[in-house]
Amino acid sequence: MKGKIVKLTGGYYYINCEDKIYETRARGNFRHQKIDPIVGDIVEFKYEENSLGYIEKVYPRKNMLTRPKVSNVDTALIVIPVRDPEYNLMLIDKTIIQAEYEGIEIAVVINKVDLDEEESKKLFDIYTKSGFKTFMISATIKDTLIDLKQFLKGKTVALCGVSAAGKSSITSQILDKNVEIGRVSDKTRRGKHTTRHVELLYSNDIYIFDTPGFSSINLDIDYEDLKNYFREFKEYQKFCKFNNCNHINEPKCGVKKAVLEGNIPKTRYENYTQIFEDLKKKGEY
């Protein structure tokens, strides 16, 4: 039988096959072959009534995220709360770079629009202008999620965002399921509402990976490659005088010109230069 690993705990793999869950183990010889099944994997498995099944084969992965470990992600959904907690666009842009680096489709969700519509529109403009499919929603108001739900149909989705951004609220709305939702004030107490095991939630032909909130990201990218992960630069870098322009101090830079003319959002460019300098320094040690 063929299915998708949706959960991994204590050496057991739970496989979804035609909306039924099978409890399995990996084959003993997997370890010698260095095969390590992870959540998201499409696998071939054997199962007999009243006995534990086992995984026979792991199909090639489309991609793999390492923290937390999950494979075959179609879309990274970057969740930005307009307020409560305060958003951090540096962290957001680093997450986007990571997803660009992995070659995963990216969409941005501005959440809690009900709390500040004006500010939400500002965020919406930044990410739309940067070339991302962007949604404005309130996870607590079901009607605002119709387009997003449509967009996610048939996909395996990684929800990325800090604690209390609204990831679990979005998940429960999209999947019509109850997912544990935390209160903003609880979030400072570490671990209380953090998902510890890795699990894909699913229904309606959508798989969601409600990642535990992250607080920092270590990018492992050569500083001179960084520009390739800012998609909105592409259109303007052909106007740079130098072919290998990093868009920092070079004269006649098409990207800097686009920032001045308001065609590239300032926050994106500022975060670019900051990360560029940080990566450069790191490389000098």
Ligand SMILES: Nc1nc2c(ncn2[C@@H]2O[C@H](COP(=O)(O)OP(=O)(O)O)[C@@H](O)[C@H]2O)c(=O)[nH]1
């Ligand atoms: N006002 C408002 N509150 C929201 C919205 N989405 C989520 N929340 C609240 O924000 C808190 C954290 O949500 P949760 O889904 O647990 O965030 P997670 O940590 O990212 O999974 C909860 O109290 C939610 O009720 C929204 O669109 N508007």
Ligand SMILES: [Mg+2]
């Ligand atoms: Mg949550």
Ligand SMILES: [Zn+2]
């Ligand atoms: Zn340039």
